[in-house]
Amino acid sequence: MALEVKFYSLFRINLKTKGIEYQQESEITITELIKKLDQDFEGYFTQKLLEKDGTIARGTIILVNGKNIFHLNKLETKVSDGDIVTLFPPSAGG
Amino acid sequence: MKAYLKRQQKLFSEAQQQRLEELNIMIAGIGGLGTNQALQLQRIGVNKIYLYDYDQVEVSNLNRQLCYGKKDIGRLKVEAAAEFLNEFDLETEIIARNEKITLKTEVPEDIDIIFDGMDNFESRFILDQLAAENGLPFIHAGIEEFFAQIMLVLPESKLRLKDVFTGTDRKELPAVFSPAVTVTASIQVLEALKYLLQFDEYLNEQLLHIDLLSNQMEIIDLK
Numbered sequence: 001m002a003l004e005v006k007f008y009s010l011f012r013i014n015l016k017t018k019g020i021e022y023q024q025e026s027e028i029t030i031t032e033l034i035k036k037l038d039q040d041f042e043g044y045f046t047q048k049l050l051e052k053d054g055t056i057a058r059g060t061i062i063l064v065n066g067k068n069i070f071h072l073n074k075l076e077t078k079v080s081d082g083d084i085v086t087l088f089p090p091s092a093g094g
Numbered sequence: 095m096k097a098y099l100k101r102q103q104k105l106f107s108e109a110q111q112q113r114l115e116e117l118n119i120m121i122a123g124i125g126g127l128g129t130n131q132a133l134q135l136q137r138i139g140v141n142k143i144y145l146y147d148y149d150q151v152e153v154s155n156l157n158r159q160l161c162y163g164k165k166d167i168g169r170l171k172v173e174a175a176a177e178f179l180n181e182f183d184l185e186t187e188i189i190a191r192n193e194k195i196t197l198k199t200e201v202p203e204d205i206d207i208i209f210d211g212m213d214n215f216e217s218r219f220i221l222d223q224l225a226a227e228n229g230l231p232f233i234h235a236g237i238e239e240f241f242a243q244i245m246l247v248l249p250e251s252k253l254r255l256k257d258v259f260t261g262t263d264r265k266e267l268p269a270v271f272s273p274a275v276t277v278t279a280s281i282q283v284l285e286a287l288k289y290l291l292q293f294d295e296y297l298n299e300q301l302l303h304i305d306l307l308s309n310q311m312e313i314i315d316l317k
Contacts, residue, residue: 008303008312009241053227059264066299066316070260086314090259091238093268094127094213094275 001081004039008088011048015041025079030062030069033085039074060089096185110291112269114273117290118142120202121209122195122221124171125149126158126270127235128211130279131226133160135186136179138283143179143185144202146170147211148194195221201228207286210234215255222247222255231289235282238268240306242278244285246297246317253299253316274306281311 002021012018020040028036031054037045051057055075062069063086069077078083095103095111095205108112117140121128124147141261151159151166151174160311172190179188193199197220201208208225210233212218218234225232225247232247234255247255289296301314 003292006314008314009305010239012305012308056261058261061259061262063258063314063316066314068258068260085244089238090215091236091242091268092214092263092264093212093238093270094123094125 003033003081003085005033005039005085005087008086008089010089011087012037015044024080027080028065029075030077030079031075031084033077033079040070045087048089059088059092062087098120098184102138106291113291114287115139116141116204118144118204119207119209120144120146120205121211122146123213123217124159124175124314125155125211125212125213126159126272126275127211127237127279127282129159129161129175130276131209131211131283132175132179132188134280134283135181136184136188137210138287139140139184140186142189142204144189144191144193144205145172145175146195146199147175148192152243153245158270158275160272160276195224197227198244199224199310201230208232208281209292210236213268215259218259219256225249226254231286233282233286235272235278237275239270239280240274241302242274242281242306243301244278244282244297246285246289248289248298251299258301258316277306278304 002025004021006019034045047055049060064077065084098166119135119140121131124145149171151162151169163176166174170191170192176188208230222232225273228251231249234245236243285297299316
C-alpha cells in the first residue's frame with residue numbers, strides 16, 4: 001500500500017513518467033505533498049499547481065480518490081497510503 | 095433500416111439499430127466538436143439532430159469546424175451547418191436553433207441526450223445543469239493540443255461536471271486543430287452510443303483521458 005500520485009497530459013510528457021508512489025503511513029496535506037513532489041521533480045509542481053500567493057492555480061485539476069480538492073478541504077485535504085492523487089491540466093477547447 | 099446503413103447492420107442487434115434510428119440528439123455548440131459530432135451522428139442514421147449555437151462563422155474556425163468554408167464567414171453557424179448537412183440528402187432531420195444556452199433554455203421534449211460542443215467550462219456547467227434539470231444524459235468532451243477528456247453524466251448521477259472540473263477555466267484560448275478534434279468527437283459519439291444502445295460497458299462516474307501524443311487512452315475512476 002502506498003500513496004499513489006498519477007500524472008496525465010502535459011505533466012506526463014514533461015516529466016517522462018506516469019507518476020510516483022510514496023510510502024506515507026501518516027497523513028499529509030496536499031500542500032505538503034506538493035513539496036515532496038517538488039523535491040523529486042525540481043520544483044515543477046509548485047509552478048504548475050499553485051499561484052504565487054500559494055492558492056490553487058486555475059487550469060489544473062487535483063483529484064483525491066476521484067474527487068476535486070475544491071470540494072474537499074482544498075490544499076489542506078489530507079492523504080496517506082492507499083489514496084490516489086490524480087494531477088492534470090484538463091482540456092478546455094472544442 | 096435505411097438502405098444506406100447496410101454496412102453497419104452487423105454491428106448492432108435489430109433492436110439497437112431501431113433505437114439508433116429513433117434517437118433525437120441535442121448538440122450544444124456547433125464548433126469543432128459540434129460539427130464533427132453532427133457529421134458522425136447523421137452518418138450513422140439518427141432520427142433528429144438539434145443544432146444550438148448563437149455565433150457566426152469566423153475565419154479562425156476553419157481549421158477544425160468541418161461544416162464551414164470561407165464562403166460561410168459571417169453567417170450564423172447553425173444555418174450554415176444545417177445547410178451543409180442537408181446537402182447530403184440523408185434522412186436525419188436537422189433543426190437549427192440560433193440560441194445561446196442558458197439555464198432558461200427550453201430543451202425540446204423529444205431529446206435522448208445532450209452533446210457538449212462547448213469551448214469553455216463555464217458554459218459546460220450551465221449545460222450540465224440543464225441536462226440534470228431535464229433528466230437527460232449529458233456527454234462532455236474537452237480537447238486541447240493533443241489531449242482530451244470525455245465524461246458521460248447520467249441523469250441519475252449525483253456526480254456532475256462541476257464536481258470534477260471546478261477551477262479549471264483559464265484566460266488564454268486553448269490550442270486546437272482538426273485531427274485531434276475529430277478523434278475526440280468520434281470517441282464522444284461512440285461513448286454516447288454504448289450507453290444509449292445498452293452495450294455492457296460505458297463510462298459511469300469515470301473520466302476517459304485521451305493522450306494522442308503517446309497513443310494512450312485511460313479511464314480515471316471518479317467514485
